[in-house]
Amino acid sequence: MLLTVVTPEKKILTDVAVEDVTLPGFRGELNILDGHSPLMTTLSAGSVRFKRKGSNIVESVAVSWGYCEVANDVVNILAETAETSQEINLKRAEEAFKTSEKMMMSDVDPAQLEKYRLKRERALVRISVAKMNQ
Amino acid sequence: MANLQDIRRKIHSTKKTQQTTRAMKMVSAAKLRRAQERITQARPYARKINDVIHKLAKSHKLEHPLLGHPEEHGKALVVVLTSDRGLCGGFNNSVIRHAGNFYNQNKSKYSKIDFLFVGRKGADFFKRQKGIEPVDVIYNLVTDVGYKLAADISERLLQYYLKGEYTEIRIVYNEFRSAISQIVRDEVVLPLRSKEDEESENIDFVFEPDAYVILDQLLTKHFAVQVYKCLQESVASEHGARMSAMENATKNAGEIINQMTLSYNKIRQAAITTELIEITSGAESLKG
Numbered sequence: 001m002l003l004t005v006v007t008p009e010k011k012i013l014t015d016v017a018v019e020d021v022t023l024p025g026f027r028g029e030l031n032i033l034d035g036h037s038p039l040m041t042t043l044s045a046g047s048v049r050f051k052r053k054g055s056n057i058v059e060s061v062a063v064s065w066g067y068c069e070v071a072n073d074v075v076n077i078l079a080e081t082a083e084t085s086q087e088i089n090l091k092r093a094e095e096a097f098k099t100s101e102k103m104m105m106s107d108v109d110p111a112q113l114e115k116y117r118l119k120r121e122r123a124l125v126r127i128s129v130a131k132m133n134q
Numbered sequence: 135m136a137n138l139q140d141i142r143r144k145i146h147s148t149k150k151t152q153q154t155t156r157a158m159k160m161v162s163a164a165k166l167r168r169a170q171e172r173i174t175q176a177r178p179y180a181r182k183i184n185d186v187i188h189k190l191a192k193s194h195k196l197e198h199p200l201l202g203h204p205e206e207h208g209k210a211l212v213v214v215l216t217s218d219r220g221l222c223g224g225f226n227n228s229v230i231r232h233a234g235n236f237y238n239q240n241k242s243k244y245s246k247i248d249f250l251f252v253g254r255k256g257a258d259f260f261k262r263q264k265g266i267e268p269v270d271v272i273y274n275l276v277t278d279v280g281y282k283l284a285a286d287i288s289e290r291l292l293q294y295y296l297k298g299e300y301t302e303i304r305i306v307y308n309e310f311r312s313a314i315s316q317i318v319r320d321e322v323v324l325p326l327r328s329k330e331d332e333e334s335e336n337i338d339f340v341f342e343p344d345a346y347v348i349l350d351q352l353l354t355k356h357f358a359v360q361v362y363k364c365l366q367e368s369v370a371s372e373h374g375a376r377m378s379a380m381e382n383a384t385k386n387a388g389e390i391i392n393q394m395t396l397s398y399n400k401i402r403q404a405a406i407t408t409e410l411i412e413i414t415s416g417a418e419s420l421k422g
């Protein structure tokens with residue numbers, strides 16, 4: 001099975017042979033193995049985890065909004081942003097988490113609240129991905 | 135005839151100018167390389183999104199407010215991509231000229247034509263020459279050209295379009311061909327055209343949540359990517375145009391320096407010769 005992850009700013013992975021892929025799908029996490037039926041789904045903020053062929057190490061990529069297409073044992077992921085655990089700045093993510101948490105506690109108007117909720121979510125994903133490979 | 139002091143001063147100042155233009159050329163060359171890389175890196179994403187939209191539109195007869203043909207006598211918004219700074223050859227001029235022509239030729243075809251500028255140069259020109267106030271001006275494109283900026287701009291344009299303030303949105307920008315050639319392009323970006331071309335295989339997909347929602351989100355992203363592409367092209371063109379303009383300036387400065395050095399030496403020679411003649415003739419007359 002081949003996995004490709006691209007963002008508008010760069011290619012993260014191109015046609016990498018993988019054993020399996022776990023995605024944060026629209027209806028929740030989903031695991032994709034060889035022979036999966038054709039599927040198109042949007043991705044929520046979360047981590048995409050995969051094992052390279054013949055390897056037991058789980059690698060992960062943090063994505064924000066994205067979209068995924070599965071067909072003929074090819075998985076294409078288009079993400080707004082995607083970062084590998086090496087690229088994530090853990091300190092910054094933790095700071096973002098703290099500030100968004102604080103902003104949500106203070107009274108902000110509802111339109112802003114949604115923004116901070118999303119920000120908090122993204123920060124959480126980044127933190128979990130960064131910590132996983134430590 | 136100019137005196138020696140003056141010429142020397144002029145040579146000196148031209149040399150200084152040449153240093154500046156040479157430095158600007160180097161900087162632009164470096165920035166150009168980075169901008170080009172970004173263009174190539176954005177391509178796979180754009181291509182993939184295009185693929186998927188085609189597949190979707192094919193397997194499902196989908197209607198969407200963003201798809202369709204521009205209506206006649208509509209309200210147009212022209213987005214003009216220029217630079218904040220000058221010294222970049224014909225870069226701004228050609229885009230501005232095109233936008234101006236478009237305005238003059240199509241005034242009667244639309245019920246309204248408005249402009250939105252990216253970069254100060256275009257906005258200044260239109261305000262000064264035609265007295266047209268832009269809807270808005272976006273600055274600092276070159277220093278901050280991430281996908282984020284493109285997404286913000288595209289979000290704004292989408293809002294304009296969906297609220298019905300404009301029925302057609304165009305982008306006028308310089309497409310990057312090479313460092314010496316940039317081509318002005320004028321594209322209708324909204325409504326998006328639904329292309330019907332080559333047969334792609336028809337796979338029966340399972341959609342989550344459903345085809346319409348996916349199409350809706352993809353079209354939004356597709357639009358953002360298109361805007362991103364135009365911005366990137368424009369930035370690369372600006373650096374390219376500036377690089378070649380500065381290259382020419384450096385060459386011209388070199389020529390001027392050569393000419394002035396030549397006449398400087400001639401005058402110096404002439405002065406020495408006259409002095410020698412004076413001395414020898416003075417010595418002659420003393421002898422006699």
